[in-house]
Amino acid sequence: MTGAQSLVRSLEAAQVEVVFGIPGGAILPAYDPLLDSASVRHVLVRHEQGAGHAAQGYAQATGRVGVCMATSGPGATNLVTAIADAHMDSVPMVAITGQVSSAAIGTDAFQEADIVGMTMPVTKHNFLVTDPDDIPRTIAEAFHIASTGRPGPVLVDVSKDALQARTTFLWPASLDLPGYRPTTTPHRRQVREAAKLLAAAERPVLYVGGGVLKAHAAAELAELVELSGAPVVTTLMARGALPDSHPSHLGMPGMHGTVAAVTALQKADLLVALGARFDDRVTGKLSSFAPDAAVVHADVDPAEIGKNRVVDVPIVGDAREVLAELVPALRAEHADGHRADLTTWWRQLDQLRRTYPLGYAEAEDGSLAPQRVITRLGEIAGPEAIYVSGVGQHQMWAAQFIGYERPGSWINSGGLGTMGFAVPAAMGAKVGDPDRVVWAVDGDGCFQMTNQELATCALNGIPIKVAVINNSSLGMVRQWQTLFYEGRYSNTDLHTGSAVAMGQRIPDFVKLAEAYGCVGLRCERPEDLDATIEAAMAVTDRPVVVDFVVHRDAMVWPMVAAGVSNDEIQYARGVSPEWDRDEETSTEDDAAPTPTGAGVAHEGEGQR
Secondary structure, three states: OEHHHHHHHHHHHOOOOEEEEOOOOOOHHHHHHHOOOOOOEEEEOOOHHHHHHHHHHHHHHHOOOEEEEEOOOHHHHOOHHHHHHHHHOOOOEEEEEEEOOHHHOOOOOOOOOOHHHHHHHHOOEEEEEOOHHHHHHHHHHHHHHHHOOOOOEEEEEEEHHHHHOEOOOOOOOOOOOOOOOOOOOOOHHHHHHHHHHHHHOOOEEEEEOHHHHHOOOHHHHHHHHHHHOOOEEEOHHHOOOOOOOOOOEEEOOOOOOOHHHHHHHHHOOEEEEEOOOOOHHHHOOHHHOOOOOEEEEEEOOHHHOOOOOOOOEEEEOOHHHHHHHHHHHHHHHHHOOOOOOOHHHHHHHHHHHHHOOOOOOOOOOOOEOHHHHHHHHHHHHOOOOEEEEOOOHHHHHHHHHOOOOOOOOEEOOOOOOOOOOHHHHHHHHHHHOOOOOEEEEEEHHHHHHHOOHHHHHHHHOOOOEEEEEEOOEOHHHHHHHHHHOOOOOOOOEOOOOOOOEOOEOOOOHHHHHHHOOOEEEEEOOHHHHHHHHHHHHHOOOOOEEEEEEEOOOOOOOOEOOOOOOHHHOEOEOOEEEEOOOOHHHOOHHHHOOEEEEOOOOOOOOOOO
16 A cells, blocks of 8 residues: 555554644645545644644544644744644644655755654644655554543654555554653552651642543542532643542632632642642742642652742642552551641631632623623533633633632643634544534634634534634733733724724624624624524534623633732732731631722622
8 A cells, every 4th residue: 555545444453533733735635535434534623723623622522532734834933822832732643744755855845844843842742754665654653642541632744746646555553652651659658658748638639630630539539528528620721630620629820720720739737639730820939939838749740840939749640540559548548547627727728718708700891701601501501511712801701700629621732722622622522522512712913813623614514513602802902901000901903893993883793693604603792692592502403602792801800920929919909918927827817818909809709
């Protein structure tokens, strides 16, 4: 067979269900046998970045490796953003690109680009294949590397002459990858040390990151939570790892985390970090982060341990295996009579939760509050839906105001923060899990970057639903301009929310949706909100886009400004907790923080 036929046969052997891609000259030989595959579905996207994000959404919804394909040169370079995004968020993905013929490599041939060199910093590994005999082994290795250890993207670049040459297909019976031996089983002595610290800690916090979801360890996490009685925070990438309704869950930490979650980390005497990487958006000013806490850090990637924060007990291993060892070790400590009393700690945290719940203000002019839109969307669509967000204010509101009760219900671009992620990632999630309702929660800025994939959805029968939170602005940038640039709104007005530019909305999202063969709806009044969402939910045979025209001055709160200590968290504009520095020894309400500034915000007062 040809190398191209060998490539398709290799994808079949790797049990690939779907490939998202666009053909072009260098990869064209592979597209011919792909047409004859009985098991590999190809989804023709409208932009290679969409192919990459769709592969990410598929991977995160299913736990399988996502696959995307593009041609050489600009086709390959258009994948780079998605590859970098997958690298930052540890998403298992294999990107296959065509390359010019091997004899032309390095000659600046038409549509030649050194995609292997370009992506080396943002892939877990990459390959350049010029010998057709190497194709099956390379594909097998790529899928193994992408899905084991810390997941991530792998690039396979195949020259056109390798695709056209004759070869004999031989799928490897085993893989020999010297130097690649990810450690998944933790060292038991380290686990026992962690159990001792956790049993003795008076102010412990379980700091849960996306690695717990990647390891499919939600059940094991729940067992540790019940056994330890410790409070839990779940990062932006870990939403759904523990149900939001669980009484031990304090919410999301970080720049826009809950006051209780942020403060718990700051006041803890022990952090048990599970599959988390001490990201700057969680830690704030690193030198002031959790100053009194000992640290247990468990991660499958040894490079993460001690990278940002000195660690007292390092544990290298898969989160699921670590938790499976930690639970019986902690149970043994309890059996030996070692168990700290957490009553005072929980009294303090519960007081924080009561004093500083998440809230928002209704718009004084009667327009829609974006937080209400997202709250009602989550309540009506329910916890069984999948929510995929873009990046910005709408992302933070979706993380805050939708209740996540199960793993896989929240997909977003966390580390890279890629605008345009939501629509193609939602498409991939719906392909991977077609029986679930999939909502893309997008901003009017993000939506305009990749909305061409609505055509892909309409033509391929992928009925996603898109909630455009339309504040006619690049909302998060505008918020920073309000807070830090004296309200000088330089180049953040998008003119999408009202007829202010040339007497019309540019673009009109309802008309745009209809032009793409989708259902277009618009909601501008609070009294129409539920009916609009329910109308969108009733459409099951094609994509739906809902233009939610919201108040443009709504802000995301709480907030820790970039580069400052988490101790300086603001609950709302001008409202900050004033901490009792002796609170560790206080009891009852003496442990509660006293708000300063414009007064305590209840039911959302002062939130704008």
